[in-house]
Amino acid sequence: MGKCMITNNIRRLRFERDEMTQQQLADKVGVSRQAILSIEKGNYSPSLELAFRIAQVFGVTLEEVFTYEGEPD
Numbered sequence: 873m874g875k876c877m878i879t880n881n882i883r884r885l886r887f888e889r890d891e892m893t894q895q896q897l898a899d900k901v902g903v904s905r906q907a908i909l910s911i912e913k914g915n916y917s918p919s920l921e922l923a924f925r926i927a928q929v930f931g932v933t934l935e936e937v938f939t940y941e942g943e944p945d
Contacts, residue, residue, distance in 0.1 A: 879939045882912045885930045901925040 886892040894908040901908075901922060910916035911926075918926065927937045 877914070877941045878917050879914065879941065880911060881937055881939075882908070882926065885932070885937065889930065897926070897929060900929045 882897070886894070886897060894912070895905045898905045898908045902925070903922065907916065907918075911918050923934055923938055927934045930937065
């Protein structure tokens with residue numbers, strides 16, 4: 873299986889929302905600020921449920937927050 877990477881636009885979306893802090897986003901989706909930081913940096917991939925909650929906070933689709941980039945086998 874090839875290498876895959878999930879990238880995200882969380883930081884950009886936070887700043888487009890009146891410079892929402894990581895803590896404010898974390899509170900809205902029910903996780904720690906450190907979890908949001910790890911997701912933003914690409915060190916952690918969120919569960920599908922958490923990914924949908926994040927998208928819902930911003931009022932956008934899942935694809936507008938996260939992008940899956942896989943290499944062909």
